[in-house]
Amino acid sequence: MRVLFVTVPLASHVYPSVSLAHALQSAGHEVRFASKPGVEQLITGCGLHAVTVGMPADEDHVNEGDVPIDALALDPDDPESWRSVRRYLTPRVVSANFRADDGRGRGGVIDDLVTYCRSWRPDLVLWDPAFPAAAIAARASGAAHGRLLWALDTVGHIRHRTLEEIGDDGADPGLDPLVAAMQPALERYGVEFGEDLLLGRWSLDPVPGDAQLRAPGHTYHPMRIVPYNGAAVEPEWLRTPPTRPRVCLTYGASIRGYAPRFATVPLPVLMEAFAGMDIEVVATLNDEETAEAGPIPDNVRTVDFVPFTQLLPTCSAIVYQGGDGTFGCAAPLSLPQLINLSPKWGEIAVSRFVERRGAGLVIDPGRATAEDIREQLHRVLTEPSFRKGAEELRREVTALPTPHAVVPLLERLAAADS
Secondary structure: OEEEEEOOHHHHHHHHHHHHHHHHHOOEEEEEEEEOOHHHHHHOOOOOOOOOOOOOOHOOOOOOOOOOOOOOOOOOOOOOHHHHHHHHHHHHHHHHOOOOOOOOOOOOOOOOOOOOOOOOHHOOEOOOOOOHHHHHHHHHHHOOEEEEEOOOOHHHHHHHHHHHOOOOOOOOOOOOHHHHHHHHHHHHHHHOOOOOOEEEEEEEOOOOHHOOOOOHHHHEEEEEOOOOOOOOOOOOHHOOOOOOOOOEOOOOOOOOOOOOOOHHOOOHHHHHHHHOOOOOOEEEHHHHHHHHHHHOOOOOOOOOOOOOHHHHHHEEEEEEEEOHHHHHHHHHHEEEEEOOOOOOOHHHHHHHHHHHHHOEOOOOHHOOHHHHHHHHHHHHOOHHHHHHHHHHHHHHHHHOOOHHHHHHHHHHHHHHOO
């Protein structure tokens, strides 16, 4: 079986697919990764074949205006939050997927994807929820297709609410700008619109329990995402077991350069909170973030990068922004969590889920002093209830089928659609 992954050109979108890709390869299937220019080395560095399609992502022109950093942050408990997210998400998806030739002889990503799929003839296309052009390419080439989610299904939730608003006739371009943007490609390649072009025939869902956000009527198959953060030589200092509790501080890879300014608590306040505590902090900060942090306490080690798969098994807790990818690395290790919320996608849902499970605390923006943060971190490290909650969360997350266990399912789904 030939399997084509189609992903947004960001490490935070590529990495959740890597374990499944390797599982498919280990089972004897051929695998390719298609994305826009800029992540070829990232993909090949994961031991996978890269295919470049479309124009660089930074040429997807969207008038940013005064777009807030949390424009795409969905609050599942707010019945109107989806409207705001849809307003900002739709033009980005349209520009990234359905923009026409740029006038310099380079076609849009949809044309490159169709050309490649008709040439390579994949049996199955697994696509990023922000990349619906892949669904059209799959249909145009006769491939089975489904989405590989990396976080809660914001896109599915928005589509469900949109259909509630406009009625069941979701194919009317006059009622939905995303469907309207697809029309030229649908006509060009003789593909009839269907909801599978926006949500896939089905979706692989890594989100556990009541953190899930699902579109009614759509088929979801659970799959545990096995953490992958890139490969690196293990630093010598990491080989020595810590003599006091080690805490990881991270903002995640996807918002480097933004987090210090947009998280609940800025870095200087966090550093003040860590100072004097009987802990060792490993802070994954780049040069810009380190400069913004101000004075670095003696008990804080700053490193630009170390894979979580190396660092987190040595830690007693983690302080992070609530990102889905970081959650997916921390939860399988029973790590109690302190969340310094930086909403930009699913962080609100993640933080509430962690609190409901008793696996950690969320920093209160109204009480974000160094003293209060120090107290919260001390509680997370010392109160047995948080370790118990984190262990229960680990069992819930690791009970999901592994990528290897999902391979036979994908073989059946591909065969059923052939």
